[in-house]
Amino acid sequence: MSLSVLFVNRMAAMERGGGETFDLEIARHLQSQGCTISFLTGIPLFGGLRRKDLFSGFRSPVSSFHVRSPYFGWFPWDKVRGGWRLRVADFEMFEKVAARWILRHGVDYDVIQICELPNLVAWLKRGGFPKPLVMRVTAPNVYDPRGGMKQADAVIASGTSVEKLRATERPDCMEVPNGVDTDVFHPHESGFRRKAGLEADALIVLYVARFQAFKNHEVLLRAFAQMSGECARAVLLLAGSGPLEGRMKGLAAELGVRDRVRFLGEVPFGDLPDVYAAADIKVISSDYESFCFAAIEAMASGLPIVTTDCGWVPKLIEYGGGRVVPAGDASALAAALCALAKDEPLRQEIGRRNRARAVEQHGWPLSARRLMDVYGSVCDVEEGKGEIG
Numbered sequence: 001m002s003l004s005v006l007f008v009n010r011m012a013a014m015e016r017g018g019g020e021t022f023d024l025e026i027a028r029h030l031q032s033q034g035c036t037i038s039f040l041t042g043i044p045l046f047g048g049l050r051r052k053d054l055f056s057g058f059r060s061p062v063s064s065f066h067v068r069s070p071y072f073g074w075f076p077w078d079k080v081r082g083g084w085r086l087r088v089a090d091f092e093m094f095e096k097v098a099a100r101w102i103l104r105h106g107v108d109y110d111v112i113q114i115c116e117l118p119n120l121v122a123w124l125k126r127g128g129f130p131k132p133l134v135m136r137v138t139a140p141n142v143y144d145p146r147g148g149m150k151q152a153d154a155v156i157a158s159g160t161s162v163e164k165l166r167a168t169e170r171p172d173c174m175e176v177p178n179g180v181d182t183d184v185f186h187p188h189e190s191g192f193r194r195k196a197g198l199e200a201d202a203l204i205v206l207y208v209a210r211f212q213a214f215k216n217h218e219v220l221l222r223a224f225a226q227m228s229g230e231c232a233r234a235v236l237l238l239a240g241s242g243p244l245e246g247r248m249k250g251l252a253a254e255l256g257v258r259d260r261v262r263f264l265g266e267v268p269f270g271d272l273p274d275v276y277a278a279a280d281i282k283v284i285s286s287d288y289e290s291f292c293f294a295a296i297e298a299m300a301s302g303l304p305i306v307t308t309d310c311g312w313v314p315k316l317i318e319y320g321g322g323r324v325v326p327a328g329d330a331s332a333l334a335a336a337l338c339a340l341a342k343d344e345p346l347r348q349e350i351g352r353r354n355r356a357r358a359v360e361q362h363g364w365p366l367s368a369r370r371l372m373d374v375y376g377s378v379c380d381v382e383e384g385k386g387e388i389g
Contacts, residue, residue, distance in 0.1 A: 002034040003110040003375055008102070010094050010117065013041040013051055013066060014073065015241070016269055017210055018293045019115045019138045022178055028058050029368035038063040038109065040101065042094045044071035053268060067101050069094040076243035078213040088143055095120040103127050111375050118148030125151045132378040137173075139290045140164035153378040156371065159291030159312035176371050179364035180296040187302035187355065190277035196262065198278075203233040203341050206279035206303075208272070208294040209286070211242030216308075218251060219330050220285035225255040226334035231341045234260065239275060241266040276301035280347060281340050286310040287327050300358035304350035306336045321354045 012020045027037045043066045055062045072090045077083035095117050114135045121133050135152035140161045149169050156176040165173040209215040224236045252258040282298035284307040292313045305322035307313045314324045325332035
């Protein structure tokens, strides 16, 4: 089945989080199965694209469209009382502009794949849009005042979100797992240490995450400060950007470990495999994760994982893939990191197990086939007409 698919992703042209990685990677594999791929993304009112490498790795050209709306991603909404309202307004303004664009141009596609954005679904349905809308939910606590999730022709999710959605709004939620390209993320000789000026014998702990409150960089920095007292070779790499980055730099200085913590900023996706390959331990300090791309990228790269009990990640490593500690417990996190830091043979053995599991269970082709099944189930919806209000 060859389909023309439009992916709608608010942030894809500005940053790369889990939702963006899913859309771009699965779109690449759908393209290899004969689908024609297009993207509709948002950009700020002022300025242009922030990500120039959006479609690197795609076999064929991708049609890319961008609509402008106010952007408040710089605001630390999750640390300011009532700040969530600004984030909601940010996305609603994009959804309105995107809805108008799709009502004008969307009939050219067989199916529209929407990353969250329940208001967009509701407005398109209200406008009588005739083509099927598949909504991907990245976390089950979606703010959905207009009931867009229930109106979508299909809802897909992965990890802990699947069970929660099936028990509530969408009993028919279909699981399309997150994946990893195990040919790209794999153990190999990396030049990253040399480029970054890191010692060859440094013990590198890596965290790949946006600087947002639920990622809990603070507990990691406090744990690393404790760990560094026992492991003089330890270096912490923090890959990512976000509104709390400046605050975490200040905390690292306050804890006396600023010279041993590297803030890498937003690392281009194509450079991440070398960063993983240079590391010794992957750490995840989040309060909650419905899945976690960084975890399976680390597994494919042959790394052991130390994670908080944050949702789905412990299930990914339940067969001896690392260590699990209580969320928010800096001392427990430090102890687990120290234990692996001191045992290189154990790190290597765990890394081999993780690599094998990633290859066997988390490849993108399986996920792409499941998504094609979802598309096949909704592509006969009745056509209609209407306007957005």
